[in-house]
Amino acid sequence: MIDFDYEALRRLGLNNTIISRLAGISASLPGSRLCRITEYQRDRLTLHDGAAEFSARALPRLLAGSPLCVGDWVIAESNALNEVWISERLSPMNQLARADAPPIASNIDTALLVMGLDGDFNLRRLERYLALSASAEIAPLIILSKPDISDDADEKIAALIARIPPGTDFMKINGTDPDSVAQLNGWLGAGQTICLLGSSGAGKSTLTNALTGALQETGGVRHGDNRGRHTTTARSMHFCPSGACIIDTPGLRSLSPDSLSSAFDDIESLALQCQFRDCRHDGEPGCAVAGHIDPDRLRNYHKLQREVRRNQQTALDRIAERNKWKSLMKSAAVRSRMKRG
Numbered sequence: 001m002i003d004f005d006y007e008a009l010r011r012l013g014l015n016n017t018i019i020s021r022l023a024g025i026s027a028s029l030p031g032s033r034l035c036r037i038t039e040y041q042r043d044r045l046t047l048h049d050g051a052a053e054f055s056a057r058a059l060p061r062l063l064a065g066s067p068l069c070v071g072d073w074v075i076a077e078s079n080a081l082n083e084v085w086i087s088e089r090l091s092p093m094n095q096l097a098r099a100d101a102p103p104i105a106s107n108i109d110t111a112l113l114v115m116g117l118d119g120d121f122n123l124r125r126l127e128r129y130l131a132l133s134a135s136a137e138i139a140p141l142i143i144l145s146k147p148d149i150s151d152d153a154d155e156k157i158a159a160l161i162a163r164i165p166p167g168t169d170f171m172k173i174n175g176t177d178p179d180s181v182a183q184l185n186g187w188l189g190a191g192q193t194i195c196l197l198g199s200s201g202a203g204k205s206t207l208t209n210a211l212t213g214a215l216q217e218t219g220g221v222r223h224g225d226n227r228g229r230h231t232t233t234a235r236s237m238h239f240c241p242s243g244a245c246i247i248d249t250p251g252l253r254s255l256s257p258d259s260l261s262s263a264f265d266d267i268e269s270l271a272l273q274c275q276f277r278d279c280r281h282d283g284e285p286g287c288a289v290a291g292h293i294d295p296d297r298l299r300n301y302h303k304l305q306r307e308v309r310r311n312q313q314t315a316l317d318r319i320a321e322r323n324k325w326k327s328l329m330k331s332a333a334v335r336s337r338m339k340r341g
């Protein structure tokens with residue numbers, strides 16, 4: 001017998017299709033529970049059973065099959081040591097996944113494709129996200145963020161309309177304005193699962209924070225969540241006061257130097273004209289980039305560059321870099337002491 005509290009789990013997205021899939025599952029231990037995966041970070045899984053969230057691990061036999069992901073419905077069993085193990089996974093209704101990469105999220109009602117009306121605006125990238133949601137048969141909703149800081153929003157929206165399939169929903173939303181965010185209410189009914197996709201800096205966390213902001217407890221499920229403000233480093237599920245579940249994801253692919261160059265080819269081609277070959281576009285003399293590129297976009301570029309570098313570094317490289325910094329800081333401190341003294 002598998003225990004579950006329908007009312008509580010409905011707020012986590014449980015529906016009749018998933019329940020019907022329980023039929024084929026036989027639980028081996030008494031106290032087996034139906035749960036949803038709310039976070040997946042390296043080998044640490046977090047589950048919610050409608051009453052509480054807790055950590056769990058997957059039985060090796062599950063790890064051998066198709067990978068688990070946030071949004072999956074699973075059966076959890078506790079052993080005598082009070083460890084929670086995932087023993088079964090219910091086949092998902094749908095799944096956002098790319099070839100050759102772990103799945104992003106499953107059992108999704110709407111994919112929110114978040115794209116800034118600033119330098120983030122990129123119709124080719126948007127088409128990749130549209131293709132991704134179409135291949136999973138998940139309804140897309142395009143969110144054009146940062147309308148308040150865009151000076152050519154109308155032109156961008158005209159280009160968007162000319163490019164996307166007719167009938168594709170889109171809306172302008174300023175994630176920092178609650179009235180603007182309220183336009184999303186229609187998509188946030190109880191038990192709806194929304195997945196946010198978009199590049200780093202597009203405004204996904206801002207939107208998640210705005211949508212989950214209010215803290216309140218309802219029916220045993222923690223709605224409005226206390227993960228606090230975050231930048232997206234892991235895929236995780238958050239709960240809205242309205243009863244919807246939001247899955248926030250980090251930028252789609254782990255970045256490669258090539259993908260960074262193609263996304264920022266304007267910066268990289270201007271950089272060829274900087275006076276110094278190793279110019280960091282941070283106030284150096286003869287810099288061709290700094291004055292010509294939106295400062296926010298330049299900041300994001302630097303952030304992503306650091307990310308790429310970190311991905312390429314080995315642990316030894318990182319230690320060497322830290323030591324180099326330490327000795328630089330030390331000699332700078334000595335110099336300033338000498339100046340003062």
Ligand SMILES: Nc1nc2c(ncn2[C@@H]2O[C@H](COP(=O)(O)OP(=O)(O)OP(=O)(O)O)[C@@H](O)[C@H]2O)c(=O)[nH]1
Pocket residue numbers: 145146147148149173174175176198199200201202203204205206207230231232233249250251
């Ligand atoms: N003016 C304005 N700023 C916004 C809006 N949405 C997001 N921002 C700002 O844009 C920056 C990046 O937003 P985030 O929400 O952190 O972006 P993200 O998509 O979560 O990025 P990652 O966590 O790196 O994946 C932050 O400084 C936000 O305050 C908006 O609609 N208007």
Ligand SMILES: [Zn+2]
Pocket residue numbers: 271274275279280281282284286287288289290
């Ligand atoms: Zn420069």
